[in-house]
Amino acid sequence: MASPAHAAFPGGNGPIYFVDQTTDPDGEIYRINPDGTGVTKLTDNEAPDSNAAANADNTKVAFTRMAGGLHYLWTMNPDGSGQAQVPGGTAVIDAPVDWSPDGTKIVYRSAADSTLTVIRPDGTGLTSLGVYGDAPAWSPGGGKIAFRNPTRNIAVMNADGTGETQLTSYCCNEAAGLPDWSPDGTKIVYGWNRFSPDAGQVYVMNADGSGQANLSADTTTSGAPRWSPDGAKIAFTRDNDLYTMNADGSGKTVLATIPGFQFTIDWAPAGNADVDVDLVARPRLGLLVPYLSYTMTARNTGPGLLTSATLTAALPPGRTATGLSPGCTSVPGSVTCVYGAIAAGGSADSGFRLPLGLLSLGNVTVTAGRTASAPADPNPANDGASASCTVVTVILATCS
Numbered sequence: 001m002a003s004p005a006h007a008a009f010p011g012g013n014g015p016i017y018f019v020d021q022t023t024d025p026d027g028e029i030y031r032i033n034p035d036g037t038g039v040t041k042l043t044d045n046e047a048p049d050s051n052a053a054a055n056a057d058n059t060k061v062a063f064t065r066m067a068g069g070l071h072y073l074w075t076m077n078p079d080g081s082g083q084a085q086v087p088g089g090t091a092v093i094d095a096p097v098d099w100s101p102d103g104t105k106i107v108y109r110s111a112a113d114s115t116l117t118v119i120r121p122d123g124t125g126l127t128s129l130g131v132y133g134d135a136p137a138w139s140p141g142g143g144k145i146a147f148r149n150p151t152r153n154i155a156v157m158n159a160d161g162t163g164e165t166q167l168t169s170y171c172c173n174e175a176a177g178l179p180d181w182s183p184d185g186t187k188i189v190y191g192w193n194r195f196s197p198d199a200g201q202v203y204v205m206n207a208d209g210s211g212q213a214n215l216s217a218d219t220t221t222s223g224a225p226r227w228s229p230d231g232a233k234i235a236f237t238r239d240n241d242l243y244t245m246n247a248d249g250s251g252k253t254v255l256a257t258i259p260g261f262q263f264t265i266d267w268a269p270a271g272n273a274d275v276d277v278d279l280v281a282r283p284r285l286g287l288l289v290p291y292l293s294y295t296m297t298a299r300n301t302g303p304g305l306l307t308s309a310t311l312t313a314a315l316p317p318g319r320t321a322t323g324l325s326p327g328c329t330s331v332p333g334s335v336t337c338v339y340g341a342i343a344a345g346g347s348a349d350s351g352f353r354l355p356l357g358l359l360s361l362g363n364v365t366v367t368a369g370r371t372a373s374a375p376a377d378p379n380p381a382n383d384g385a386s387a388s389c390t391v392v393t394v395i396l397a398t399c400s
Helices: none
Strands: 013-020 028-032 049-054 061-067 070-076 106-109 115-119 127-132 134-138 144-148 154-158 174-181 187-195 198-206 222-227 233-238 241-246 253-256 262-269 273-284 291-303 308-314 328-331 334-339 347-355 362-374 384-393 396-399
Touching: 013 049, 028 049, 106 134, 134 174, 144 174, 154 174, 174 222, 187 222, 222 262, 233 262, 241 262, 273 308, 273 362, 273 396, 291 308, 291 334, 291 362, 328 347, 334 347
Parallel strands: 049 262, 198 222, 273 384
Antiparallel strands: 013 028, 013 262, 049 061, 061 070, 106 115, 115 127, 134 144, 144 154, 174 187, 187 198, 222 233, 233 241, 241 253, 273 291, 291 347, 308 334, 308 362, 328 334, 362 384, 384 396
């Protein structure tokens, strides 16, 4: 199963990137949440796209795109915006790419000489490591790179290309490939293939090559392993569908069943996403009942992708809101709104109403706050907001 996997960066579990190879005219890159929700198409064009790799805080995704019969290195934001070719680079082999843990370099297999090569995201620092291979996987600590060597075995080397050491010893009709480090750097998961009769499994070994074991132990074809950033699970492809399993091979669970052929290519760390909450109130004169109209906003100030957020507004005691936006519910005394993925710099609004006839005259204050979000919010200082209105009569109110 010739599908990519590479180094896992430690952290919370963010989105999984995968490729759908049945889209017209060829592969497109998608994102999905670890619970199987939020399938989002990130690329949509007439050029084959593949080999997505997120950096350590999931603020940029590197990938390959074909143009004029050759593949080139590109980057984009995790929501698919900002797609741009990396300048200064040569053509690349259609194979996995990976980021250094500090985000300053991308490693790939050069189409010019088939060596593993590094380049900075801005196109500077193009350097061949002088080693032949593909599917490079940078270790979480940054000191090593695992890869598949020309004998179709897993090898490791120092990040500068020195000290190459082969870890597996497959031959003949068996091969290994697509290595992926565990987030703590102690193990490497990889795909094993037998070509006659055709078979594929997910294997795991210690970082020194010892303890090689069949992890998936499937009666069907499995491959394309990708370790979760928290180290507890592995994403993989099983009979063309996306699956996850526990790190010990138990608990195989289908993540998504999508017609056609999909394969996992990266499991991104969640990073951090700062949720800024805003609440605005306005008096409105409806056809039947005047009301106070509220807009509650969840704004992602970054740096990472906000996978989900929940905001709750505290209403006057005993009051229930009406005119709720999709994703919002109300019980006496509160409104709760659930938001899906929001890219860094983006925002999402929800609205609700409080009929004036149900409110006492005088001041009406509603407060809103973040009650849950994923990934972690590094700045709780901006997690709340309030809006005050003065109700003069049942048909007259002012808000500030």
